[in-house]
Amino acid sequence: MKLQQLRYIWEVAHHDLNVSATAQSLYTSQPGISKQIRLLEDELGVEIFARSGKHLTRITPAGEAILKTAGEIMSKVENIKQVAQEFSNDKKGSLSIATTHTQARYALPPVIKSFIAHYPEVSLHMHQGTPMQISEMAADGTADFAIATEALELFSDLVMMPVYRWNRCILVPKDHPLCQVDKLTLEEVAKHPIVTYVFGFTGRSKLDEAFMEKGLSPKVVFTAADADVIKTYVRLGLGIGIVADMAVDEADEDLVALDASALFESSVTKIGFRKGIFLRGFMYDFIQRFAPHLNRELVDKAAHAASRAEVDELFAKLELPVY
Numbered sequence: 001m002k003l004q005q006l007r008y009i010w011e012v013a014h015h016d017l018n019v020s021a022t023a024q025s026l027y028t029s030q031p032g033i034s035k036q037i038r039l040l041e042d043e044l045g046v047e048i049f050a051r052s053g054k055h056l057t058r059i060t061p062a063g064e065a066i067l068k069t070a071g072e073i074m075s076k077v078e079n080i081k082q083v084a085q086e087f088s089n090d091k092k093g094s095l096s097i098a099t100t101h102t103q104a105r106y107a108l109p110p111v112i113k114s115f116i117a118h119y120p121e122v123s124l125h126m127h128q129g130t131p132m133q134i135s136e137m138a139a140d141g142t143a144d145f146a147i148a149t150e151a152l153e154l155f156s157d158l159v160m161m162p163v164y165r166w167n168r169c170i171l172v173p174k175d176h177p178l179c180q181v182d183k184l185t186l187e188e189v190a191k192h193p194i195v196t197y198v199f200g201f202t203g204r205s206k207l208d209e210a211f212m213e214k215g216l217s218p219k220v221v222f223t224a225a226d227a228d229v230i231k232t233y234v235r236l237g238l239g240i241g242i243v244a245d246m247a248v249d250e251a252d253e254d255l256v257a258l259d260a261s262a263l264f265e266s267s268v269t270k271i272g273f274r275k276g277i278f279l280r281g282f283m284y285d286f287i288q289r290f291a292p293h294l295n296r297e298l299v300d301k302a303a304h305a306a307s308r309a310e311v312d313e314l315f316a317k318l319e320l321p322v323y
Contacts, residue, residue, distance in 0.1 A: 098143035171241035193239030
């Protein structure tokens with residue numbers, strides 16, 4: 001059994017069983033990967049992938065178990081590389097972040113600007129996706145950090161730490177009837193068609209819960225993952241927008257942002273990384289630039305906590321900043 005063979009099966013599994021795409025990403029040949037997978041299967045005496053002709057069709061039950069262990073091994077190998085790099089050049093390396101559009105567009109730019117200025121030799125990569133995709137990328141090692149509001153808690157192998165609280169606002173054109181309401185209520189909001197985030201994005205669950213508790217059925221006519229897209233359709237008159245406060249800036253002077261912090265419970269954005277990862281010095285620094293209260297000592301305590309409940313207890317009395 002070779003380390004290269006384990007890497008091949010891991011990469012094939014994470015390229016939708018497409019051997020050709022895997023070969024391109026690894027700068028090697030398709031026949032070479034196929035041969036090594038067959039040799040590994042012959043040595044183990046089980047099939048890792050089921051086949052139809054020359055095509056891989058699914059991962060077998062035995063393959064699922066083997067891939068889980070292979071993933072753990074690949075993670076340990078990556079940790080060894082990170083340890084070596086930290087001691088050879090502590091300001092050189094790479095950092096991969098998976099996050100949503102809202103974080104990438106509004107919250108992270110100043111953090112990334114200052115980080116790159118301080119670490120010009122660190123290659124920074126950003127992946128955008130749904131909260132579920134973001135969590136998966138952190139869990140399987142595609143990304144070092146996951147930054148999101150939803151779905152991180154679904155992955156037990158992620159260490160999650162709170163960064164900040166944020167609220168929502170109602171976006172409307174300047175002549176909209178809601179601008180004339182003395183006190184904004186959910187009942188008033190529910191009278192109008194709504195344009196907001198796709199379920200599972202940027203605290204959408206808190207929004208739905210608030211309406212449900214009041215027994216209201218809001219008319220959501222359009223959803224999007226991107227706050228800028230939501231604003232576009234508000235401008236077209238499709239409905240009122242419900243977005244994160246942070247998603248409103250000087251470019252939105254044609255719209256009115258009505259404070260909705262009293263209508264919906266605030267949400268917490270978190271940063272997460274997989275358990276057992278070796279955190280390099282610049283990774284600690286990135287976390288603290290993004291969340292000043294998360295110093296190295298606190299991050300280490302969270303990383304070594306025995307359970308998620310212990311991590312939650314660690315941050316229970318922490319006064320989070322409001323974005």
